[in-house]
Amino acid sequence: MKPAAQQYIDADLLRKRLILRNAAAEKKLLDTHKSAKQFFERLQLRPGKIRQHAKNLLTSGALAGTILLSNPLITIPIQPHPLVNSSNPQLPEQLSGEELTQIINSNLRDILPLTGDWKLTDDQEKEAIKRIKGIYGVPITGTVDGNKLLNNYGRMGAEQHLPRYPGDNVYAHERLVDKGITPGLGGWGYWEYDPSKLTKEEVEEEKWYVAVPIIYLPDWHEKVKYYVDWYKYRRVFVVNPANGKAVVADVADAGPSNWTGKHFGGSPEVMEYLGINYGMQNHPVVMFFLDDPNKEIPLGPLEYNWEKNKEETQDKI
């Protein structure tokens, strides 16, 4: 019997029609069910991509299992940072970006609140700190000198470059000039009044800065000077839970305002590196204080794992 002849189809037309149909279905779902909209926004996941998410869960579980199964008695040459007790000695020395993303997905997202308030409970905070320390090998903490961030999990929005000295302009910032420069000063004013005195560290402080809304601290009005001094260039660790990208940043501005719906602001470089400088530029991140009083860990992207890559990273400074 002769096989049935194939019918011809305009694949491009079909594809376009299905894209529209899918978009309409997604819009109907998210417009009708606010809980679902919030849920998927926090995951930074399109609802239709749930099968890919399921596949990622399987893969990350298999990855962790494979590592343990293949090397049950492995002694990973991880030297925890002196201030850190690595809680996850089973992770290998090197992970690809995709593997790190999958591990972050399985280790961090399941403890972050998917709907409702962005605040972490004490247990969630403790567990998040433990897991981030275990994966990245960095000394992070929720409380320093009795001070806590208003949020450790929330939306980060895009900020502009900050003027580092009188007359600073966006072109002097070299990169991401299209993001602009604030017309006014950052929360702590100029870094220097004489541009020739601007140090390399100060350049990095502006490049890798975040804004946190310290003006909403409960006793802000009573302790303005204390908080400004305390938070000025305070080092923090920021993770994008969607892809595992992490930066060491410093607090160089106070904001954003509550009415924006955002909890943090990120410099153009921070937003770019974390991969959240797209769309509404309003994406979930996790942020904790960095417990590194001697500033051993440089500002900027943190390649997994800081401690394992310490020598190589320091060579690049």
Added chain:
Amino acid sequence: MAKIFYDHLVLREEIEVELEGYNLTPDEREEIVRLADETLHNEVLHTVLTHLPKDKHEQFLSLFHKSPGDNALLEFLKTEIVGIEDEIIKAADKVKAELMSEIVKSRKSS
């Protein structure tokens, strides 16, 4: 293929079988199947959340996120919604009929 708890009710394979009779490259077929799959997901989720009491949405979505393929999700829904399997089948059948119609409309003469 990673499993979703309602796959056995949705039977997306029917779309794949239909597409076999057409002159599609493997990449084209894969993309069209993926788009159909995503559309089915959106519609099924919409159906589930429409019938599920609002105060159960967060619980369901959290469980769904943690383990999308877990059959316990369907058992949970069955305790909350009478006839949820029929509702899912009905919604999926409607979407599949629409998708089949799109396939027919995209035919062309050789």
